[in-house]
Amino acid sequence: MSRRARIALKAAIWGGCLVPLGTLVYWYARDDLTANPISFVTTTLGDWTLRILLASLAMTPIRLVLGVSWPITLRRLLGLFAFFYVCLHFSVWIVLDFFFDWHRMWEDIVKRPYITMGMLGLLSLIPLAATSTAGMIKRLGARRWRRLHRLVYLAGVAGCVHFLWLAKVGRTDQYWYVATLVLLLSIRLGDVALRAVRRRRERRTATVATAEIRMP
Amino acid sequence: MLIRRAPRFTSNDITDAKLYLSRREWMVGAAALTLLPGESAAVTPPGQPLTATRNDAQSLREPPTKFEAATTYNNFYEFGVNKDDPARLAPALKPRPWTVQVDGLVHKPKTYDIDELFRLFPVEERVYALRCVEGWSMVIPWIGFPLASLLKRVEPTAQAKYVEFVTLLDPKQFPGQRPGFFGFALDWPYTEGLRLDEALHPLTLLTVGMYGQVLPNQNGAPIRVVVPWKYGFKSAKSIVRIRLTSAEPPTAWNKAAPQEYGFYSNVNPAVDHPRWSQATERRIGEFRRRPTLPFNGYADQVAHLYTGMDLRKDY
Numbered sequence: 001m002s003r004r005a006r007i008a009l010k011a012a013i014w015g016g017c018l019v020p021l022g023t024l025v026y027w028y029a030r031d032d033l034t035a036n037p038i039s040f041v042t043t044t045l046g047d048w049t050l051r052i053l054l055a056s057l058a059m060t061p062i063r064l065v066l067g068v069s070w071p072i073t074l075r076r077l078l079g080l081f082a083f084f085y086v087c088l089h090f091s092v093w094i095v096l097d098f099f100f101d102w103h104r105m106w107e108d109i110v111k112r113p114y115i116t117m118g119m120l121g122l123l124s125l126i127p128l129a130a131t132s133t134a135g136m137i138k139r140l141g142a143r144r145w146r147r148l149h150r151l152v153y154l155a156g157v158a159g160c161v162h163f164l165w166l167a168k169v170g171r172t173d174q175y176w177y178v179a180t181l182v183l184l185l186s187i188r189l190g191d192v193a194l195r196a197v198r199r200r201r202e203r204r205t206a207t208v209a210t211a212e213i214r215m216p
Numbered sequence: 217m218l219i220r221r222a223p224r225f226t227s228n229d230i231t232d233a234k235l236y237l238s239r240r241e242w243m244v245g246a247a248a249l250t251l252l253p254g255e256s257a258a259v260t261p262p263g264q265p266l267t268a269t270r271n272d273a274q275s276l277r278e279p280p281t282k283f284e285a286a287t288t289y290n291n292f293y294e295f296g297v298n299k300d301d302p303a304r305l306a307p308a309l310k311p312r313p314w315t316v317q318v319d320g321l322v323h324k325p326k327t328y329d330i331d332e333l334f335r336l337f338p339v340e341e342r343v344y345a346l347r348c349v350e351g352w353s354m355v356i357p358w359i360g361f362p363l364a365s366l367l368k369r370v371e372p373t374a375q376a377k378y379v380e381f382v383t384l385l386d387p388k389q390f391p392g393q394r395p396g397f398f399g400f401a402l403d404w405p406y407t408e409g410l411r412l413d414e415a416l417h418p419l420t421l422l423t424v425g426m427y428g429q430v431l432p433n434q435n436g437a438p439i440r441v442v443v444p445w446k447y448g449f450k451s452a453k454s455i456v457r458i459r460l461t462s463a464e465p466p467t468a469w470n471k472a473a474p475q476e477y478g479f480y481s482n483v484n485p486a487v488d489h490p491r492w493s494q495a496t497e498r499r500i501g502e503f504r505r506r507p508t509l510p511f512n513g514y515a516d517q518v519a520h521l522y523t524g525m526d527l528r529k530d531y
């Protein structure tokens with residue numbers, strides 16, 4: 001993919017990721033945030049956190065399945081936007097929902113499993129956002145950095161469980177998110193397994209080859 | 217779909233009965249009127265004005281929630297699980313003709329036409345607090361008559377201990393009753409129930425209107441019950457049958473999640489929903505949460521119904 005195309009793609013992601021926030025601001029300006037604005041804003045931001053987080057998790061599987069490399073360049077941007085939205089989602093909870101009632105908030109974090117899961121998702125994204133710069137990759141070393149960034153899977157799982165546990169009976173949209181996560185994780189795991197098999201086979205052919213060399 | 221919203225409309229639009237009935241339906245209705253002499257005076261389609269004097273003794277002193285909020289932010293799973301589904305899909309419901317079958321353990325079972333109920337029982341306005349189990353609340357000027365008046369008319373037998381309410385089952389009018397990809401939202405039809413003494417309590421209102429109008433479809437037209445000291449889901453909407461029984465009737469939410477929704481479901485800040493706190497609520501239109509009151513503020517009038525009961529166990 002050309003440099004130009006890559007820049008265009010990134011610009012599109014920037015634009016796309018800002019649309020939900022822009023829409024909320026627009027609705028706010030029109031006093032059109034439903035009868036229960038705080039709940040509506042919280043859930044809208046939660047929905048978009050999970051959508052963007054799953055989008056960032058989809059980049060590697062897309063590369064694996066389609067055999068193209070450009071998705072990798074978008075992974076970090078999407079991940080940072082997911083972090084951006086979860087920060088807004090969390091701030092609304094603190095400021096608008098509980099209005100800095102720390103006691104009640106702490107009670108909720110330890111008592112409500114769905115809030116605990118949300119916190120786990122948020123906390124696991126913090127080190128990733130903090131180490132997202134090129135400088136940090138160099139400082140950590142690519143290997144360690146990559147290992148650290150596997151936390152994003154924890155964030156994805158925590159986000160989905162958070163949603164599963166908060167959804168009332170009768171609701172079903174959460175299952176689509178869970179199904180997407182399962183699909184993405186199975187592609188990754190399938191790839192890991194495939195590579196392990198391939199590596200073992202290579203090792204075996206390598207040993208066979210050495211043996212043949214020694215034979216005569 | 218990305219984000220679903222209810223269309224915004226002003227109360228003018230809502231008062232406009234055309235929102236609910238197409239012109240054709242109006243004409244069919246009008247034709248029916250001419251064929252049924254004696255019924256004409258009572259016919260009151262939804263959205264039409266319905267006047268009633270306020271029962272001050274049974275009314276909250278708080279300003280009512282905005283009409284627009286009360287008609288666009290609803291839990292009515294028969295239309296769909298989103299808050300704006302009821303307002304969006306309400307026109308599909310036909311509140312006329314409508315009958316309510318009152319039977320079971322009664323001496324005089326009878327199927328009442330909705331307009332007959334309007335004629336038999338004088339209505340009054342009562343401003344009640346409505347507390348949803350999800351943690352929000354509204355103040356609604358309901359119009360109706362005590363359920364007790366109807367129950368006394370059908371004369372419950374000595375064996376009658378409970379009252380069951382059944383909501384209309386019709387996936388054509390209620391799209392939420394159709395199975396989705398993951399099955400049914402609830403076990404339709406929606407059923408709810410009260411103990412007989414709760415049903416006979418003067419606060420328990422059979423409701424046919426609100427805000428000076430005939431009940432809008434999304435609020436449970438043409439007839440629903442309102443039990444102000446219990447979480448909102450106990451107040452069954454669009455009722456087609458009221459049955460008196462000797463055993464506690466199974467109820468929709470209790471069947472769906474028994475550990476979360478008990479038969480009693482009295483508003484109780486001391487008993488949390490297993491997944492969230494019930495200590496506070498957000499009054500729609502207000503910014504800060506306010507503390508939730510025992511029995512939703514009606515403790516003086518109803519607490520005696522539960523003396524000797526452990527309300528943690530019988531939640």
Ligand code: HEM
Nearest residue numbers: 042043046047049050086090093118119121122159163166
């Ligand atoms: C990676 C982290 C997170 C993700 C992916 C996430 C995602 C979501 C999603 C998808 C929803 C459901 C929205 C809907 O109903 O349509 C939601 C709701 C919610 N989230 Fe989060 N969330 C995260 C972290 C948090 C945190 C840290 C908190 C607060 C401590 C939080 C508090 C809430 C609350 C209060 C709701 C609304 C629940 C309700 O409707 O009753 N979330 N979140």
